[in-house]
Amino acid sequence: MTDRYGSDVLSGDWRAPRRGRSREVPAELDVVVEDAQSGYVGAVVRVEKSGGQHVVFLEDRFGKARGFPLGAGFLIDGEPVTLVAPRPADAARLDEHQARAGRTASGSLAVPGAKARVALGSRIFVEGRHDAELVEKVWGDDLRIEGVVVEYLEGVDDLAAVIGDFRPEKGRRLGILVDHLVPGTKEARIVEKARALPQARNHVLIVGHPYVDVWQSVRPERLGWSKWPVIPKGQSWKHGILAELGWPHTTQADVARGWKQILGTVRTYADLQPELLGRVEELIDFVTDPAQQ
Structure with a gap:
């Protein structure tokens, strides 16, 4: 007998997301995932702790690596997954891979002897x-x-x-x-x-x-802080930061020298x-x- 009104929409798990519920997947070397928000697709090349949180780095087909917070928000074959910290053995493989691969300061694969490209219009x-x-x-x-x-x-x-x-x-x-x-x-x-x-x-x-x-984008740990201090309104922020560090802070030359010291920690x-x-x-x-x- 045909049900003219169709099936009961509340009879199943009506609260389930359209793509299904997320499952946990360890962030192991070479696991290919998609960031659901940006559409960026890449293979896991490393997991590191940065700024108090774990970051997974995905390398795309051009050899560029981009970091994302470890956790939910990824897809594998269109299905939602939550990336979790790799198991100890897999973490060791990631460390070994990182040690073998020459990297630039940004984490991308280094290209030994590469010459600068003629500047783009962009x-x-x-x-x-x-x-x-x-x-x-x-x-x-x-x-x-x-x-x-x-x-x-x-x-x-x-x-x-x-x-x-x-x-x-x-x-x-x-x-x-x-x-x-x-x-x-x-x-x-x-x-x-x-x-x-x-x-x-x-x-x-x-x-x-x-x-x-x-300046605040530098991790405060590099300057011996757990977090950047709050400078009162009405006070020059950069001069206030230098004062908190105990560095000279009265002139613009002091600001310039202070920034060079901060940049040197990166x-x-x-x-x-x-x-x-x-x-x-x-x-x-x-x-x-x-x-x-």
Whole structure:
């Protein structure tokens, strides 16, 4: 007998997600997964602790590695999975693989003897000199191989004019990294206006990190802190940080020297917070997209 009303929608597990419930999968070497949010696909090459959380690094078919927080939000063959820490034996294999593979400071595979590529028309813009120096220290080798130039803006107050002057188009994409991009801030309003520009629709990507200044993207442990101190409003943030460190902090020359000391504590991507790592790698992928060259 045919049921003219169909089956009872509440008769089964109606609360189950459309793709099914997530299952746990150890983050073992060469396990291929997809990040459900970004669509990025890569093989597990290592798992490390960074900024107080475990980060799994996935290497795509071009040899680029990108870090993601270990946990839920991944897919294998379209089914949801939660990546968990590898078993001790598999962790040892990951460590051995990392030791054998030559890596750049960003964690990508090193290419011995590679020459810098002729610069692309696409660019990455960052807010200031310190941002540019940090990006260069960690991602410089990758950027030279890809032919990507990083320029600094000295602020983003006139971001719409910057985009207009650049004239983005296919083969000339623009990626922009903004400091302190959190809801309700002046930066968020500026970025919202810039993203609405017709010329920014397809060939401009604006991303940001939550930190007051790019200094904060350095893991506080590198400076002997468990977390970055809070500087009272009305006081210069950078001068306040230097004072907390017990370093000279009265002049701009003191600020410049202080930043050099902080930058000197950064050896690889592992010394940076994941919130910055992901955003810079996203920009590099955007401006080097082979389909847009």
